Amino acid sequence: MDVQRIGVVGLGAMGAGIAQVATEAGFDVVGREVTADLGDAATARIGHFLTRKVEKGQRTEEERAAAMSRLTTTTDLSGLADCDLVVEAIVEELGAKRELFEELERVCRPDAVLATNTSALSVTEIAAATTSPERVVGMHFFNPAPLMPLVEVVRAELSSDDAVATALGVVERLGKVAVPCHDTPGFVVNRILIPLLNDCVRALDEARVTPEALDAAMTNGAGWPMGPCTLVDLVGIDVHVHASEALYEKLREPRMAPPPRLVAMRNAGLLGRKSGRGFYTYT
Ligand code: CAA
Secondary structure: OOEEEEEEOOOOHHHHHHHHHHHHHOOOEEOOOOOHHHHHHHHHHHHHHHHHHOOOOOOOOOHHHHHHHOOOEEOHHHOOOOOOOEEOOOOOOOHHHHHHHHHHHOOOOOOOOEEOOOOOOHHHHHHHHOOOHHHEEEEOOOOOOOOOOEEEEOOOOOOOOHHHHHHHHHHHHHOOOOEEOOOOOOOHHHHHHHHHHHHHHHHHOOOOOOOOHHHHHEEEEEHOOOOOOHHHHHOOOOHHHHHOOOOOOHOOOOOOOHHHHHHHHOOOOOOEEOOOOOOEOOO
């Protein structure tokens, strides 16, 4: 399908990043948030990052203005009725996602492709909430979405070739790198990255080093662009713990289980950058 208009449901860090990338690539974008204030905050966030690009000479003021004019927000799901593709980026809870897909099926055109940005839930189980699972795929962006080139395009059990081809075509137009894969727990990257980050957190306690020292070890000794503690803070400790639990539930490998230290941090509201405190403190 020739996609012109993309809907993004949930404009948190991931959804706002996806909306930014889509509007920069020339798509019309409708973002849906539960309140107008959250929609405005996401628009301001996108505006800020595009302004930085203008200041750094990466975009012209006209390009920024054009990108912002292609972006609208709504609190009403039926605002997505004209979209050719909808990407869901709401909370990582199967029940909430299944409810949303049921509603999306009701409000969207029957030929629209419905994509989930889930990190570790089963796309097949999300698709099963609809009566048209063939049009459901995974489009898994990485955090921060505007900077990370990869999008995993996930074929669920009943995804049609057309839906997968549409998602792949959009990823190409976004200027990103697509890796098509099947719907297995954690897909490709999180299947590897989640247990690896869990190992890093366990090493923190076993080797009795500080987060700063562990980050220095992995950036200087393994060439990581950012250290594991910085990365978990960026991803969000709640998101990481949830992804670990989801993988552990499916695969039963001890390394997948979230380290107790991370669970305690999550329960204490130390969620990383978004809460102002995780391994590090943010102002
Ligand atoms: N959204 C939009 N734009 C952003 C942004 C964001 N969240 N964060 C930064 N930017 C923009 C800013 O304008 C920034 O420039 P200024 O600071 O001058 O304003 C510009 O991008 C460059 O930012 P940085 O200087 O921070 O960029 P960098 O060169 O240091 O690289 C990085 C940053 C790409 C994030 C790099 O550190 C990196 O690759 N880190 C690893 C990230 C990673 O592994 N992500 C995957 C997480 S796992 C995941 O996402 C899966 C999951 O399901 C949980």
